[in-house]
Amino acid sequence: MIMRIARTTDSDFEALYQRITQRGRVFDEDLWKVVEKIVDDVARKGDEALFDYTQRLDGYALTAETVAVSGKELEEAASRVEASDLAIMRQAAQRIEAFHRHQIAENWTVSDEPGIILGQRIVPLERVGIYAPGGLASYPSTVLMAAVPAKIAGVGEIILVNPSRGGQIHPLIAATAKLCGISRIFKIGGAQAVAALAYGTETIPRVDKIVGPGNAYVAAAKKMVFGQVSIDMIAGPSEILIIADQTAQPAFVAADLLSQAEHDEMASAVLVTPDEVLAREVSVELKRQLERLPRRTIAERSLEAFGAILVTDNLEGAVTVANRFAPEHLELIVEDPWKLLEGIKHAGAVFLGHYTPEAIGDYIAGPNHVLPTGGTARFSSALGVYDFVKRISVVCFSRDVLEDYGPKAARFARLEGLDAHGNSISLRLAGKNS
Numbered sequence: 001m002i003m004r005i006a007r008t009t010d011s012d013f014e015a016l017y018q019r020i021t022q023r024g025r026v027f028d029e030d031l032w033k034v035v036e037k038i039v040d041d042v043a044r045k046g047d048e049a050l051f052d053y054t055q056r057l058d059g060y061a062l063t064a065e066t067v068a069v070s071g072k073e074l075e076e077a078a079s080r081v082e083a084s085d086l087a088i089m090r091q092a093a094q095r096i097e098a099f100h101r102h103q104i105a106e107n108w109t110v111s112d113e114p115g116i117i118l119g120q121r122i123v124p125l126e127r128v129g130i131y132a133p134g135g136l137a138s139y140p141s142t143v144l145m146a147a148v149p150a151k152i153a154g155v156g157e158i159i160l161v162n163p164s165r166g167g168q169i170h171p172l173i174a175a176t177a178k179l180c181g182i183s184r185i186f187k188i189g190g191a192q193a194v195a196a197l198a199y200g201t202e203t204i205p206r207v208d209k210i211v212g213p214g215n216a217y218v219a220a221a222k223k224m225v226f227g228q229v230s231i232d233m234i235a236g237p238s239e240i241l242i243i244a245d246q247t248a249q250p251a252f253v254a255a256d257l258l259s260q261a262e263h264d265e266m267a268s269a270v271l272v273t274p275d276e277v278l279a280r281e282v283s284v285e286l287k288r289q290l291e292r293l294p295r296r297t298i299a300e301r302s303l304e305a306f307g308a309i310l311v312t313d314n315l316e317g318a319v320t321v322a323n324r325f326a327p328e329h330l331e332l333i334v335e336d337p338w339k340l341l342e343g344i345k346h347a348g349a350v351f352l353g354h355y356t357p358e359a360i361g362d363y364i365a366g367p368n369h370v371l372p373t374g375g376t377a378r379f380s381s382a383l384g385v386y387d388f389v390k391r392i393s394v395v396c397f398s399r400d401v402l403e404d405y406g407p408k409a410a411r412f413a414r415l416e417g418l419d420a421h422g423n424s425i426s427l428r429l430a431g432k433n434s
């Protein structure tokens with residue numbers, strides 16, 4: 001049996017829960033030290049360290065002349081993509097765009113009293129770095145998921161980084177970048193790419209925000225550089241939690257668990273069900289389907305280390321478990337998924353019913369697939385247009401209203417012992433009622 005069938009009342013359930021959710025936190029002490037050294041080296045030594053780590057970790061040589069993808073390279077690589085595949089990507093981009101257009105926030109002003117105008121301006125970020133993973137698999141879909149909302153938001157400049165195998169940009173990455181109008185692409189990845197974007201090097205421009213998912217090294221590096229730049233969230237190794245009842249087909253459930261387990265040995269796939277028969281059938285299906293998977297080794301390791309089949313007393317119990325895990329992806333393969341949805345408080349994205357496999361959301365449904373992992377869906381949301389803008393508050397008072405509110409604010413300032421604050425108000429009221 002690849003995944004043990006456990007009950008939440010088992011004495012070692014807590015240990016299992018910790019192992020799965022803590023793995024999402026990424027911050028294994030040894031890994032943290034490795035990443036700290038990489039980030040520090042790139043911040044201090046720039047290109048020299050960036051190229052050195054790329055050679056050591058990704059196995060290809062870079063120079064100041066070759067680190068950026070040239071226009072010719074981009075065209076050549078993109079031209080290798082079949083027209084029919086490009087059409088699918090174009091349709092995916094259209095669906096992603098249509099969904100994200102609903103997220104556009106408008107500037108607003110309000111006058112809550114005569115003489116007062118308050119408001120909020122929505123301003124796009126000037127320069128954003130998109131991390132498209134490329135270690136174990138290539139993720140052109142992630143280029144769409146990050147670039148489309150950035151474009152809608154009106155970001156000034158998009159920089160794309162991607163660890164390219166052998167120093168050659170992947171044709172599908174080139175094609176999606178072209179589709180999104182991204183022309184500045186660098187062949188770098190891992191923690192060293194995150195550090196380069198955060199601090200800037202001789203060849204890599206410093207950005208205002210880094211978005212996009214990655215493995216544990218990338219996620220740890222993003223957390224480390226936060227403050228120097230903004231980041232979207234911790235979008236680390238993928239995870240799925242499925243709540244299924246007796247109406248679910250074991251083959252569907254197993255296939256969906258494997259769809260995320262195949263991402264990474266660090267990925268996590270969990271089934272929660274009140275139906276013990278289903279639990280056993282899914283376990284058998286997993287074994288059967290695994291045998292045919294090209295990425296079997298990755299998926300198997302992920303299931304063994306971070307997979308579980310949990311049996312609960314009822315569906316309410318399953319919802320409680322799901323909320324505790326706060327998974328990146330939550331599938332509700334039950335008789336009445338809309339009813340169950342009402343109880344869901346924490347999840348990156350929810351997929352309802354028997355015919356909504358999570359993979360449809362990875363590519364073409366429309367909502368974003370860059371999602372919080374490791375329990376961070378407790379406080380983070382999917383990547384969206386809102387991640388690519390800032391909000392600037394606007395305040396305008398007339399002289400008359402300053403006479404009303406000014407003395408109160410000045411008194412408040414003196415209560416805080418901040419006389420200069422008070423003076424800036426009193427001065428304007430001098431000769432009136434200061």
Ligand SMILES: NC(=O)c1ccc[n+]([C@@H]2O[C@H](COP(=O)([O-])OP(=O)(O)OC[C@H]3O[C@@H](n4cnc5c(N)ncnc54)[C@H](O)[C@@H]3O)[C@@H](O)[C@H]2O)c1
Pocket residue numbers: 034057058132133134135136137139142163188189190191192213214215216217218235236237238263264266267328369370371372373
């Ligand atoms: N949460 C999300 O929204 C989301 C979306 C897509 C993918 N993902 C996840 O993104 C991840 C992609 O991972 P990946 O590995 O394929 O690509 P990646 O680009 O994230 O990582 C590859 C880089 O990791 C670095 N690296 C590898 N081993 C290292 C080591 N021992 N020391 C230091 N650095 C090392 C290398 O520099 C390499 O370039 C997967 O875990 C996948 O599940 C998550």
Ligand SMILES: N[C@H](CO)Cc1c[nH]c[nH+]1
Pocket residue numbers: 139141142237238239260328362369370371
């Ligand atoms: N499931 C991933 C997010 O965790 C996204 C993805 C891209 N391609 C395939 N899957």
Ligand SMILES: [Zn+2]
Pocket residue numbers: 238259260263359362
């Ligand atoms: Zn996926």
